[in-house]
Amino acid sequence: MAELSLPPRDLNRRALFLRGMMEAAPFNLAVIPFSLLFGVVAVEAGFDIAQIMGMAVVVIAGAAQLTAIQLMQENAPTVMVIVAACAVNLRMAMYSASLAPHLSHGPLKWRLVLSYFLVDHVYAMTIAEYPKRPEWSFHDKATYYMGLSLGVLPSWYLFSYIGAVIGSQIPESFALDFAGPIMFTALAAPLIRGAANIAAALTAVVVALLAADLPYSFGMVVGAVAGISVGVAVETWRATRRADHD
Amino acid sequence: MIDQWDESTIWLIIVVLGIATYLIRFSFIGFMGGRETPEWALRILRFVPVTVLPALVAPAIMWPAATGGETDPARLAAACAALTAGVVFRNAVAGFGVGIAALFLLMNLT
Numbered sequence: 001m002a003e004l005s006l007p008p009r010d011l012n013r014r015a016l017f018l019r020g021m022m023e024a025a026p027f028n029l030a031v032i033p034f035s036l037l038f039g040v041v042a043v044e045a046g047f048d049i050a051q052i053m054g055m056a057v058v059v060i061a062g063a064a065q066l067t068a069i070q071l072m073q074e075n076a077p078t079v080m081v082i083v084a085a086c087a088v089n090l091r092m093a094m095y096s097a098s099l100a101p102h103l104s105h106g107p108l109k110w111r112l113v114l115s116y117f118l119v120d121h122v123y124a125m126t127i128a129e130y131p132k133r134p135e136w137s138f139h140d141k142a143t144y145y146m147g148l149s150l151g152v153l154p155s156w157y158l159f160s161y162i163g164a165v166i167g168s169q170i171p172e173s174f175a176l177d178f179a180g181p182i183m184f185t186a187l188a189a190p191l192i193r194g195a196a197n198i199a200a201a202l203t204a205v206v207v208a209l210l211a212a213d214l215p216y217s218f219g220m221v222v223g224a225v226a227g228i229s230v231g232v233a234v235e236t237w238r239a240t241r242r243a244d245h246d
Numbered sequence: 247m248i249d250q251w252d253e254s255t256i257w258l259i260i261v262v263l264g265i266a267t268y269l270i271r272f273s274f275i276g277f278m279g280g281r282e283t284p285e286w287a288l289r290i291l292r293f294v295p296v297t298v299l300p301a302l303v304a305p306a307i308m309w310p311a312a313t314g315g316e317t318d319p320a321r322l323a324a325a326c327a328a329l330t331a332g333v334v335f336r337n338a339v340a341g342f343g344v345g346i347a348a349l350f351l352l353m354n355l356t
Contacts, residue, residue: 026339027339029339029342029343029346030338030339030342033346046251047256051256051257051260054257054260055260055263055264058260058261058263058264059260059263059264059267060267061267063302064263064267065263067302068259068263070311072251072256072259075250078255078258078259081259081263082259082262082263082266085263085267086263086266086267086270087298088298088302089266089267089270090270090294090298091294091295091298091299092267092270092271093270093273093274093291093294094291094292094294094295095271096270096271096272096273096274096275096276097273097274097278097283097287097288097291098283098288098291098292099274099275100274100275100278100281100282100283101278101281101282101283103275104274104275104276104277104278104279104281105279108276111272111275111276112272112276114275115268115271115272115275115276116268116271118271118275121338124338175312175320175321175349175350175353177310177311177312178310178312178321178324178325178349179346180303180306181303181306181307181310181321181325182324182325182328182342182345182346182349183342184299184302184303185299185300185303185307185325185328185329185332185341185345186328186329186331186332186338186339186340186341186342186345187295187299187332187338187341187342188295188296188299188300188303188332189328189329189330189331189332189333189338189341190332190333190335190336190337190338190341191295191296192296192333193336196293197293197296200293200296200297201296201297201300203297204296204297204298204300204301204304205300205301205304207301208300208301208302208304208305209304209305209308212305212308212309219301219305220298220301220302220305221301223297223300223301223304224294224297224298224301226297227293227296227297227300227301228290228293228294228297231292231293231296231297232289232290232293235289
């Protein structure tokens, strides 16, 4: 009955936190195979358990972690390993920028904490929810955010560990190697709406395929830069055309 | 294999990548102080996920590492299923579920 002695605000917060955790639950279906994949790939590449868990905890960005491991296997220079993995993580700058109007006025210590927990599904869920909740205070937003994040992170750590321990014992018929590409396809698909996004995504795919032979995942960077340029150009062109019609 | 990498270099990569990733996450939340992000920056950043993710996965889908770079109809079809479901349902979880189910069926039925 301890809950009943809490002031109503905190009861609210608890409900918000639990709501975040519940809404994050389905994302475990994506995170579990993906973290397993990371653990398996890392251990097969020759990482030890401490390094695997260190990476899972310090970086918490599966695609970047897998990119780094892949480049290390290709014997890329250390700087290129870090540059390519950071390029994969640049999408998080976009997450940070679009959440800034909702979060950047909060206390610094909270912003320092929230930043660590900014992962894909947290962004996708909060950016859909915050605009509908103008009555939420910063702490309400932060509470929901943390619920979303902590609904998934235990699986992330645990299954990275399990992946590292069971290593190559997972049957090939599960095609775990492909959980990553499927997840990133699924994350990108709902975002590709409207002419500018379609043009940007198509350009990125075509250029990345054409440039796939470039060393050290440079093809990905070239494809992304080409796609962004085309997207911005299409959007600007449509905006000026709309302005001309007015 | 990673044998060529000594212990300290691996840890260096882990730590530097961790710090860089944290700073990328902190960037705008940390420094905007409640101000709106400038429109031109948002315009560029908006296209980051719709370009980086496809550019990252397109080669992995066309030439999967697990098959030694040979195009695999099952994996390709599963990726198309994930893309279609993600677009139709406008939902990443639905896209992922359909893609994984398709992959599992195609890998085990053919």
